[in-house]
Amino acid sequence: MRTSRKTLSAAAALAVLVTTVTVPSASAAAASPPALSDFQLVPTQTDKQTIVDQLDARLPKLGVQNILTQANRDDAPKGAACTSPALDTNTLPVRDKFCFNDGDVRTTEWVPQGITTVADAQDDQYWGDKQAVLVSWYDKQTDPVKGVRVSFLDTATGNYQHVLLVYPYTNTSGNPSYEQVTTPQSGDHGSVHAGGIVWYGNYLYLVDTNRGIRMFDMRYIFDIKSAGDGDVTDSSRVGRHDGTYYSYGYRYVMPQVSGWSNPDGLAEFPPDYRCAASGPQKFSYLGLDRSTNPDSIVTGEYCADQDDDNLNGRVARWPLDGDTGKPAPAADGRWKASQAYRLPTPRVQGAVSVDNRWYLNSTGGGTTGPGHLRAAVPTGGNPGVLATDGAAHDVAVGVEDLSYWPGRDQLWTVTEHDTQRIMYAVSRP
Template sequence: MKQRGRHRRRRRGQALRATLAGTALALTAAATLISTSQATGSNSPGGLTELRAGPAARHLRLHENPASRESLDTLSGSMGGNVGVEGVLADADRTMRGTGDCSGRERSALPVEPAATRAYCWDGADARTRAWQPRSVTTSGDAEATGRWGTRKVILAGWTRGADTTASTGRDAGFARVAFVDATDPDALRYRWVLLVAPSAGGKDFTAVRAGLGGMVWYRDKLIVTAAHGKGLLVFDLHRVLRAGVAGAAVGSTGDGGFSAAGYRYVMPAVGSYDPEGGSCGRPGAAPCIGSLSLDRTTAPASLVATEAATDRAERTRVWRYPFDTAPYRTGLRADARGRVDAVEAYATKGTGISGVLSHRAAGARESRWYVGRPAGSGARHAELWRQDVDGARAATCTADQSHACWGLGPGALSYWPQTGELWSMTDPAARRVLFAVPLSSVDASVG
């Protein structure tokens, strides 16, 4: 019976994917019948303006701060050794629902044009909780050129405790967790939560990390995420995932040789950070607070793409990139002998409120295209997804109302999976949370 049920679910999943793919093609074709000429309205972010070397570039400089290797090893030893990604996925305890099992309310949060070809909804309370907010996504397509981590396809989704970590209060305000999703079988996604922590007391203890997780990139064996309030970046090692043996509400050592992690079975300790060299971000004339991240494998070397965090005061937003190091013994950003990390390309855009950024250069193209997701304005439920370059900006035009509010509900971070050609993102309102993928070629076709 179980075997027949599994086959039925697999056939149903295959049929749903075929239906979704057909819907995506139909909607894309409809979109191309509508004018998608260069957008010039007040809601357009306009073309990108290059920021030349000088003070503007120096404001983007980061400083690398590695954690003590000795303290990390001490913590690993005290907690029984590293279990890694495979250990977490083998212990997955939650199931993601396929499109057919998502509610109509959840499906209504998906992009209008272009349509998603893959979509998944979260399990049980995770779909409804208001205490945690989904913020960012990255995949094994970022991590490795093969698109796999070992034998598995993996998606990592970052969630933050408290919808607004700046204003939230309480013991666990700003806590950060990552869903490790086994996506090897597209018809049966399963996941497990991992709490982000930082070693303390020389590795004899740990504390919970407070991170905004507006952006997250998995490159080789490192996970780089935005810190709380966008004040720099935090770095984690995917080989250093540890098991907490005590199922208690506390975070850290229990004093009797055990460790607890607020009810989570697994933790991942930070192995370093990148801090704004000029001090705290967000002050006039200082470094921008970092809002979202993505990986661009079309540059040489691969680069970390970043955007400035949304503010109410900003009239322009900066987007830029840092190169990854190509040395075989390093997997972080490229730093000089003094630990300084400089941006290699930076632009300003009139687009404000950006919560997702992606840069990608198509085969044979001379320049990269930049994609930014942002709210469509007051009264608009869906977000906008704009494609920008130095010449201007374009966005899909929705068939129904001729607006640009065609993207997912609540603009989430963007991540490109090169091996499949898919652009991944998430919607974020409670009870309408969906992890979805859209072919990047469909996005380009929808904007003309």
Template sequence: MTYRGRHRRRNKGRVLRGVLSGTALALTAAATIITTSQAAGSDNPGPLKPLTSSAETNKLQLHENLVAESTLDTLQSGMGGALGVDDVLRSANHPMRNKADCAATEAAALPVEPTATRAYCWDSGDATTQKWLPQSVTTSGDADDDGKWGSDRVILAGWTHNDHRAGEPAADKGLARVAFIDANDPKNLKYRWVLLVAPLSGGKDFGAVRSHIGGMVWYQDKLIVTAKNGADHDNALFVFDMNRILRADVNSSGIGKVDGGWSARGYQYVLPAMGSYNLTGGACSAGDNNARPCFASISLDRTSAPDSLVANEWFSSGGTEPARVWRYSYSTASERTGLLGSDANGIVDADEAYETDAVGLQGVLSHTPGGADEADWYTAYAPGTRDRHGTLWRQDESAAKAAQCGSGGTSYACWGQHTESLSYWQETGELWTLTEWAANEDNEWEPPAIPERVLYAVPLSAVDDAVQ
């Protein structure tokens, strides 16, 4: 791929610096799914509050850990060589349904204001499975600014194993898979599953990457996804090389090297991690924002210079704990495509950080409008029960706004139902997200499942018009 040079104004922000030591790579961290709560996001959270003290900003510092190239080469060679994204797309075997073919409960999960201009529902098995939860989205619009990966338009959707469902096998806990969606024909989307794994034993084996995957960004040739902190060297993010997709040739329940070849628990394709980022200060905590933050979601900002990865933490929407949103710059070095900007010791510092009183945040996006000096931050609240709409706030250091709907514009609950991460497709001007739930009528992960899962896009300009 060829990446085009871009020169843009730096967002008004505060550069934050410090140096701490990091720890080694560990790619098999166990995950616990972050859940939402019952409270409504009706109160206006007000403006963002800048965080500038070193005591606060050092909590956001990362250390980069990369797998040895020889390890990746050994695994790639042993599994018959690398495949491309196009190979996965050409083998797509799950059709997506267009909006007109979605069930009534799926269509009802779409936003009230502004309305979705594109919407798709999953095939019947994935629409109702309670074993897996859709959590995140990124696109080839993140990967390259022409909106394509090679000649393909692609959407990636990250799904996490539902560890809260009773009776799930221990071997499945924390598994993460990605739907590679062929979006070349907007009327005929289809997808194929790829399991996230990590090389072991110098590349002679691989194991499962157990990640919350609440957010992900496909930038240049790397895919960065959120991890669940708190174990195995406190990984915050995992990194994957999109040029190293591999094929499993044995269909079994195993993961890794098995008799006769390689198995990925029934999946044909795997994507092995090539690195991670851990919080330098140790484990995160989702208890309060005085601790190191657990990464709930991430997205790409192409309007900063250089391009940047933005993140948010999550606290229960039933409480009042302010959450943090922050950003890291991507590296501009030609030999470090898709990696974050680090110093010679592998340290990555946050470039900007804020506190928000918006609650229950499941997604974040930063975007600087043309001619503006300051970025708008879009923070998405999702209620923790079925059949309820969320709120998409637009915040800066001056105010917070959201679309209003209902009788006489009396409610901020206008966004999609239980939406997850956010992604902006710059080439098309579309804001993408997806909804999560397929619980029963009692909000339990037991049959019968009520499908409420939809992948949809709204023009960002429509969002801005709605909150004027």
């Protein structure tokens, strides 16, 4: 296992507590804490590893280092040439940035959403000798629906490679196969929105808005092009058909190995991106906090402005097992949030926390107005309410998920709108 546990000293723990003492804003005073009992997940898709093992016996695979080395998207602008009109509204110094190539910047089929880095993956912030940034995309088209892909970018070169995420199953002939990642996961349904990802140890965590969290294993990235029974020339098919494995034309696929879902299955939420004040959480985005003991995943809700401070959305913290890279469930087998807070603002697209100080990306300006990055701290105990700490900063148009890179003290995000896409980092405000 690549991830080690960490302990907090008494002094550090005291410092964390001190940073949470703040004067509540008007918004925080008006909102009430959420119920911690609303944040529970149960293990699902527990048979998927068996099918992945069967695929492993039939298909060649490649490790993350080799995928980064031979990344085929090598024509993206680099250095000073890497820029985007999305950054025109950004008021914070850009610490680092990477571009997509022209085809990925302009495509209206695929939309980038989630972001994670090798600093989430492990403490030393290296995967072998590589440092990578990963970005998730969901497919907007309906025929065929291709689900979710992830870009693996080598920060040393700026080159990247797409990997298609897939859902394994046993077909009617009794052979291991796979299909695109959709919600619900059967039939003709839309792609999982892929609003947030976290790479932790060997696992890639992906939010599924109405369901919970899906898990993929970096040790099982299958090379369809190199398979004797693989076909990457047909971009209209996925899975095993007549003895041949297809992948919508992508060279690599990574199948789901397990999942954690709402106890009552797919949750229902109000229409038009509105949220409920209580009940199961909407899983809109995902982040990692390595400053807690144990490490923890944070999840949150994207909610339209409903003129009600209790409907801005909620964030929660979920404990991880640093020895296995997997969730740390309670004694009853359920994965339960250890903390939950009401958000101080609507339209939050991404959140991370560091030493109990939260950082929130929000939007609201469409394809032209700026995004906003603000800090917030807990008030009212746990569960509680986040109160904005300092001014909100105008940032790039269309900012999405957030990821924190401790060694560089950088907040990373990705912008979503076609012709305005870029990955970039700023310092914490």
